[in-house]
Amino acid sequence: MLRRTSTNIISDIESHYDKILKNCNTLRSLIQLHSVLTTTGLIKQSVHLGAKIIISYSTFKHIEHARFIFNTHDHISSSFLWNTMLRGYVNNGFHAHALGFYKLMHGYGIKSNNFTYPFVLKSCASDGICSYGKVVHCEVVKSGFGTDGYVEAGLVDMYAGCGVIEDARKVFDGMGGRDVVCWTAMISAYEQSGRGGTALELVKEMQDESLRMDWVTCVTVASAVGQLGDVKRGKSVHGYAVRNGFLDEVPVVNSILAMYGKCGEVEYAEMLFEHTKKRECITWNSMLTCYTQNGLASEALSLFEQMKLSDVNPNEVTALVLVSACAYLGSRQHAIKIHDFITVNNIEINLSLWNAIIDMYAKCADLDTALKLFQDIPLDQLHVSSWNTLIAGYGMHGYGKEALNVFNQMKEEGFQPNHITFTSVLSACSHAGLIDEGKKCFSELETFAVVQEPKHYACMVDMLGRAGQLNEAYELIKNMKLQPNDEVWGALLLACKSYGNTNLARVAADNLFNLEPEHTGYYVLMSNIYADSKNWEQVGILRQDMKNKGLRKPAALSFVEFNNELHGFHTGEQLDSFTRDVYQKVKQMVTELKMAGHVPDLSCVFHDVEEEDKDGMLIYHGEKLALAFGLMNIDPKLPIRITKNLRVCTDCHSTFKLVSRVYGRKVIVRDVNRFHHFEDGLCSCNDYW
DNA sequence: GTAGGGTTAG
Numbered sequence: 001m002l003r004r005t006s007t008n009i010i011s012d013i014e015s016h017y018d019k020i021l022k023n024c025n026t027l028r029s030l031i032q033l034h035s036v037l038t039t040t041g042l043i044k045q046s047v048h049l050g051a052k053i054i055i056s057y058s059t060f061k062h063i064e065h066a067r068f069i070f071n072t073h074d075h076i077s078s079s080f081l082w083n084t085m086l087r088g089y090v091n092n093g094f095h096a097h098a099l100g101f102y103k104l105m106h107g108y109g110i111k112s113n114n115f116t117y118p119f120v121l122k123s124c125a126s127d128g129i130c131s132y133g134k135v136v137h138c139e140v141v142k143s144g145f146g147t148d149g150y151v152e153a154g155l156v157d158m159y160a161g162c163g164v165i166e167d168a169r170k171v172f173d174g175m176g177g178r179d180v181v182c183w184t185a186m187i188s189a190y191e192q193s194g195r196g197g198t199a200l201e202l203v204k205e206m207q208d209e210s211l212r213m214d215w216v217t218c219v220t221v222a223s224a225v226g227q228l229g230d231v232k233r234g235k236s237v238h239g240y241a242v243r244n245g246f247l248d249e250v251p252v253v254n255s256i257l258a259m260y261g262k263c264g265e266v267e268y269a270e271m272l273f274e275h276t277k278k279r280e281c282i283t284w285n286s287m288l289t290c291y292t293q294n295g296l297a298s299e300a301l302s303l304f305e306q307m308k309l310s311d312v313n314p315n316e317v318t319a320l321v322l323v324s325a326c327a328y329l330g331s332r333q334h335a336i337k338i339h340d341f342i343t344v345n346n347i348e349i350n351l352s353l354w355n356a357i358i359d360m361y362a363k364c365a366d367l368d369t370a371l372k373l374f375q376d377i378p379l380d381q382l383h384v385s386s387w388n389t390l391i392a393g394y395g396m397h398g399y400g401k402e403a404l405n406v407f408n409q410m411k412e413e414g415f416q417p418n419h420i421t422f423t424s425v426l427s428a429c430s431h432a433g434l435i436d437e438g439k440k441c442f443s444e445l446e447t448f449a450v451v452q453e454p455k456h457y458a459c460m461v462d463m464l465g466r467a468g469q470l471n472e473a474y475e476l477i478k479n480m481k482l483q484p485n486d487e488v489w490g491a492l493l494l495a496c497k498s499y500g501n502t503n504l505a506r507v508a509a510d511n512l513f514n515l516e517p518e519h520t521g522y523y524v525l526m527s528n529i530y531a532d533s534k535n536w537e538q539v540g541i542l543r544q545d546m547k548n549k550g551l552r553k554p555a556a557l558s559f560v561e562f563n564n565e566l567h568g569f570h571t572g573e574q575l576d577s578f579t580r581d582v583y584q585k586v587k588q589m590v591t592e593l594k595m596a597g598h599v600p601d602l603s604c605v606f607h608d609v610e611e612e613d614k615d616g617m618l619i620y621h622g623e624k625l626a627l628a629f630g631l632m633n634i635d636p637k638l639p640i641r642i643t644k645n646l647r648v649c650t651d652c653h654s655t656f657k658l659v660s661r662v663y664g665r666k667v668i669v670r671d672v673n674r675f676h677h678f679e680d681g682l683c684s685c686n687d688y689w
Numbered sequence: 690g691t692a693g694g695g696t697t698a699g
Contacts, residue, residue: 051690115691115692156693179693188694283697318698
């Protein structure tokens with residue numbers, strides 16, 4: 001007869017409870033099992049069961065229960081138990097606790113082993129505490145685990161997480177026998193630090209060593225490709241993922257969707273999204289982002305309606321994307337809807353979401369709500385970024401004095417302005433024509449030790465340009481210590497347009513065409529300047545130049561908000577019955593305005609055609625159609641809100657001013673640069689935009 | 690009887 005030893009019996013009991021533990025799907029059943037094991041005393045005696053319960057509690061995020069079991073265990077010197085507890089902390093993101101626990105382990109004289117370090121290093125990486133990571137690295141070397149592949153991969157990740165990519169690379173280069181996980185760690189390190197190109201070079205090196213990408217590598221590679229906007233490589237990664245069956249892994253789909261979004265390939269993203277059955281929150285977010293990034297904010301909002309019908313819960317990133325979509329659309333009604341949704345669904349509003357909501361209201365021309373939300377920020381959470389958002393909000397509406405007041409208040413309350421604060425303040429001064437104040441702010445950059453950026457100069461050039469001080473603006477550019485970028489020259493070009501300075505415009509344009517040869521807007525602006533001076537020959541040359549480069553002027557599109565919906569109008573004749581009435585109204589409006597003294601500004605039509613035809617082309621501008629629609633349908637007590645994807649033309653601008661006086665209507669127009677508030681015959685931009 | 694690389698937003 002076989003005699004059973006006590007070891008056999010214990011292992012029988014352990015496997016018995018193992019089975020029960022596996023079926024503990026709820027916290028309640030786990031607590032029940034815990035109490036049984038406690039009364040029998042088993043939990044304190046068995047390292048195996050103790051560890052299992054610690055991990056189970058950790059997965060239910062009840063880390064203090066886990067710690068209690070650890071603290072009361074008989075085998076407190078078991079490094080396996082220490083490692084298990086450490087794992088609990090790390091997997092729940094309690095990195096500071098993890099590091100404290102690791103130090104405690106030292107205090108108790110427990111030796112770390114090859115299983116301990118990967119956990120500790122992960123905590124060092126997540127908290128970005130490189131100094132402590134280096135201490136751990138020394139300990140790794142001293143304890144002789146410096147050549148363990150898992151530990152080395154952890155070191156690579158730790159240095160990458162702390163942003164010290166060179167040190168990550170040193171560890172990586174010193175490794176023997178690198179597998180695909182190690183390579184991916186290093187590739188990801190480059191990708192995360194914004195060096196997508198280097199990441200892809202490393203992929204090639206890996207493949208040269210006959211290692212194949214697995215699905216995690218694919219996720220990283222798709223991100224790197226997205227950074228570079230390299231559609232061709234993007235499609236090849238997609239193909240690779242398909243051939244290897246990696247699309248079953250949701251993160252691969254998410255990453256490829258995001259990549260297509262960044263490459264501007266909306267249709268590919270849509271196809272992939274449609275073919276994906278297993279959609280997680282991030283999958284929806286990636287598709288929403290793809291739409292928003294590509295200027296398809298309405299599509300994003302309709303997709304969100306679909307998402308609400310699915311069984312996936314939106315998170316704070318979903319909220320952020322939708323808020324930016326609403327900001328893009330400038331639709332206040334949508335803004336309120338999304339804001340309500342966030343509140344009703346208890347979506348956590350972190351600082352960046354809060355700022356985004358303030359920015360959204362500002363872009364929907366509801367500055368009262370924006371200000372109220374700013375004032376609602378708890379004092380201990382108030383951050384320079386929120387001040388910046390508010391200042392920018394006032395600035396884009398031409399409320400320069402208000403922006404300056406906020407700026408002063410911010411300084412009085414002891415907040416340190418940063419480079420973004422100055423961009424916002426300077427831009428506010430520029431939009432409001434506050435030149436002396438703007439110059440004073442510019443000099444304050446030094447006072448606050450903020451490094452000058454081209455953007456700051458662009459604001460100054462815009463400010464001087466608005467005042468007609470073109471030579472001073474040009475001198476400022478010539479004396480810049482930095483290399484002027486396209487924004488700086490662009491501001492000068494705009495000023496040249498307003499003041500009809502073709503010679504200086506040519507200088508600005510030459511620089512712009514060198515810096516941004518693919519930017520359609522600058523060609524259009526220069527061509528308009530030539531058209532203003534009736535230099536049709538140069539207009540023709542520029543047009544041909546654009547054609548040769550395959551550049552096309554983007555179609556003008558205007559939206560007007562009515563009854564919770566946005567109605568879009570493009571320039572030109574539209575023949576459906578819906579717009580026929582609008583046409584009648586435009587014609588009537590234009591006639592009435594002519595009687596009120598409006599003279600059409602034909603310089604807005606940049607074609608070399610007969611004057612009579614020009615008149616006809618002008619009245620069909622999308623924003624005029626939108627305005628007519630608004631006059632017909634919107635309650636006269638409410639402002640008419642119009643958004644437009646390009647700049648407003650001079651004739652529309654003067655028409656809008658007159659409409660605000662003749663019909664006594666408030667009109668708020670958001671163009672690509674700023675807001676125009678039309679009231680009583682005047683515009684908040686003071687006729688410079 | 691434990692461990693390493695990963696996706697959206699900013």
